[in-house]
Amino acid sequence: MNIDVASYQPPADQTAWLGTDPIPAKAYYDPDYYELERQAIFMRTWLTIGHVCELLEPGSFIRRDLEFAKASILIVRGKDGVIRGFHNACTHRGTQLEGRGEGKANAFICPYHRWNFGLDGALRSAPDFERFYTTKENCALKPVSVDVCGGMIFVNLDPEPAQSLHEFLGEYIVERLETIPAAKATDFCEYTYEIDANWKLTYDNFQESYHLKFIHPRTGAASYTPENPFGYPENYGFHGVHRSQQFWPNYNPDVTTPVQQTVFPMLAGYATEKGLMPDPTNREYYAVFPGFFIFGSPTQHFSHVVYPISATRSRGVIRLYWVGDWETASDRFAREYCLAIAREVHVEDVNVIKAGQRGLNSGALEHIHFQALEGLCRHLYLVSNGIVEAYKAEQEAAGEAQ
Amino acid sequence: MTEPVQLPEGFATLEPFVARWSLRTSAERDRARGDSTEEEREAFYAAAQPLLEAALSYLDGFPARQLGEKEQRLMDLVLSLAHVSLAVEVQKEMEEQHARQRNDMPITRSVTDPA
Ligand code: FES
Ligand SMILES: [Fe+2]
Numbered sequence: 001m002n003i004d005v006a007s008y009q010p011p012a013d014q015t016a017w018l019g020t021d022p023i024p025a026k027a028y029y030d031p032d033y034y035e036l037e038r039q040a041i042f043m044r045t046w047l048t049i050g051h052v053c054e055l056l057e058p059g060s061f062i063r064r065d066l067e068f069a070k071a072s073i074l075i076v077r078g079k080d081g082v083i084r085g086f087h088n089a090c091t092h093r094g095t096q097l098e099g100r101g102e103g104k105a106n107a108f109i110c111p112y113h114r115w116n117f118g119l120d121g122a123l124r125s126a127p128d129f130e131r132f133y134t135t136k137e138n139c140a141l142k143p144v145s146v147d148v149c150g151g152m153i154f155v156n157l158d159p160e161p162a163q164s165l166h167e168f169l170g171e172y173i174v175e176r177l178e179t180i181p182a183a184k185a186t187d188f189c190e191y192t193y194e195i196d197a198n199w200k201l202t203y204d205n206f207q208e209s210y211h212l213k214f215i216h217p218r219t220g221a222a223s224y225t226p227e228n229p230f231g232y233p234e235n236y237g238f239h240g241v242h243r244s245q246q247f248w249p250n251y252n253p254d255v256t257t258p259v260q261q262t263v264f265p266m267l268a269g270y271a272t273e274k275g276l277m278p279d280p281t282n283r284e285y286y287a288v289f290p291g292f293f294i295f296g297s298p299t300q301h302f303s304h305v306v307y308p309i310s311a312t313r314s315r316g317v318i319r320l321y322w323v324g325d326w327e328t329a330s331d332r333f334a335r336e337y338c339l340a341i342a343r344e345v346h347v348e349d350v351n352v353i354k355a356g357q358r359g360l361n362s363g364a365l366e367h368i369h370f371q372a373l374e375g376l377c378r379h380l381y382l383v384s385n386g387i388v389e390a391y392k393a394e395q396e397a398a399g400e401a402q
Numbered sequence: 403m404t405e406p407v408q409l410p411e412g413f414a415t416l417e418p419f420v421a422r423w424s425l426r427t428s429a430e431r432d433r434a435r436g437d438s439t440e441e442e443r444e445a446f447y448a449a450a451q452p453l454l455e456a457a458l459s460y461l462d463g464f465p466a467r468q469l470g471e472k473e474q475r476l477m478d479l480v481l482s483l484a485h486v487s488l489a490v491e492v493q494k495e496m497e498e499q500h501a502r503q504r505n506d507m508p509i510t511r512s513v514t515d516p517a
Contacts, residue, residue, distance in 0.1 A: 188511065189428070193506050218493060218496060257491035258451055258487075259484070322513055328466050329457075329464075329477055329480075330458045330461075331466070333484060340485050341488060343507060344488050347507050350503055
């Protein structure tokens with residue numbers, strides 16, 4: 001490709017509008033601040049929780065536990081094909097209905113006194129129900145708001161979300177999520193982690209390139225060149241509460257190893273064969289508030305969600321979505337390699353994120369600092385904090401009104 | 403005494419690696435990488451990398467989900483090279499440290515695992 005790499009210009013000016021103030025460190029360790037975020041953001045924002053390829057047939061369900069809400073959620077495809085969400089809690093005396101993480105069901109039957117719920121959440125039958133002082137209509141499973149965009153399943157723990165999923169995502173993100181290869185995915189690889197670190201501290205690691213050279217000296221080697229020694233991105237985009245960036249391609253990587261040289265043409269073949277090329281999202285990364293991001297590339301793709309557990313603990317789920325099954329040994333090998341190399345890089349981040357949290361926990365630092373090319377991290381703080389402040393004002397107004 | 407032949411013809415030099423590296427799931431292959439010594443990884447890589455393309459094009463000649471026993475063994479063996487090559491080609495002397503960190507991020511699902 002005939003690209004003048006020396007013309008690379010870091011997009012520092014694109015983050016100028018975010019301001020330059022140091023950021024209060026409290027937002028990354030303080031339990032009181034986290035409690036506000038939990039109420040203001042996580043209990044009432046659309047959150048990515050799965051993919052439609054997990055719910056292929058009527059009766060397919062997944063169970064997802066959201067620690068920050070102490071909630072267990074069932075997401076199920078009904079006999080009518082509609083995807084619905086319910087709290088995994090029997091309406092008799094609360095017993096969790098499903099212990100499995102995923103599976104198929106005709107009904108959810110409580111293990112305690114055998115109340116029987118349909119896939120639409122309705123209480124169908126209950127032994128000796130005549131002796132209760134309520135109606136079956138009153139005993140349907142507690143619903144959870146669910147919607148889908150680009151194959152991604154989102155839930156909202158607010159029983160009446162202030163915005164629809166599409167309103168929340170906005171036109172740009174909706175259009176992109178529907179365009180990326182993951183929208184057509186039929187299966188995925190997954191690896192997960194739990195980490196002693198705040199959700200923003202964890203997430204921020206994955207939305208800045210400043211650390212790449214130091215934390216990924218080997219695995220990222222192809223991205224560092226004299227023209228762009230830190231592997232900074234080419235462009236940033238801000239879309240309401242969401243963000244995007246366009247990775248710098250380094251058209252002339254000089255570090256390819258023999259096995260990579262075998263794999264990369266196979267991946268290009270996969271992308272062409274599945275009709276994923278040319279792909280407008282090839283080098284684009286979409287950061288969907290609060291904790292989700294997905295890289296659009298059809299060949300080096302992955303998605304990542306960070307869920308908070310406490311002020312200083314989080315859980316991450318990383319997935320590589322694939323379109324269609326592997327059909328040949330080469331295809332299978334390429335998918336194994338993609339899983340291994342994506343995880344190879346992510347593994348390197350865990351220790352340094354934990355060290356960041358250990359440094360913040362004492363409260364010795366009042367502030368942390370983001371440079372111009374850590375603008376996505378600054379944006380996440382500003383957006384989150386804006387929502388927290390609005391929530392506090394709302395609570396105060398409600399308190400005064402009483 | 404000759405050992406029974408475990409792999410298809412043409413891949414005899416990989417026979418000594420079958421017991422350690424021919425594994426059914428991605429998580430098992432990752433664990434084998436973590437449990438192995440540098441010498442084991444290097445010996446496997448040195449034998450398998452030059453045969454990778456030959457093995458894949460040989461296996462591509464069969465229906466991928468109905469491999470014979472020997473072909474299946476070769477497939478599972480070659481899949482381990484995806485992991486081991488990262489240790490040998492990329493991490494090098496940083497592999498020990500990397501191996502400890504890998505335990506923090508278990509593989510929970512893989513499309514390459516048997517259904
Ligand atoms: S708690 Fe479920 S039937 Fe009693
Ligand atoms: Fe990183």
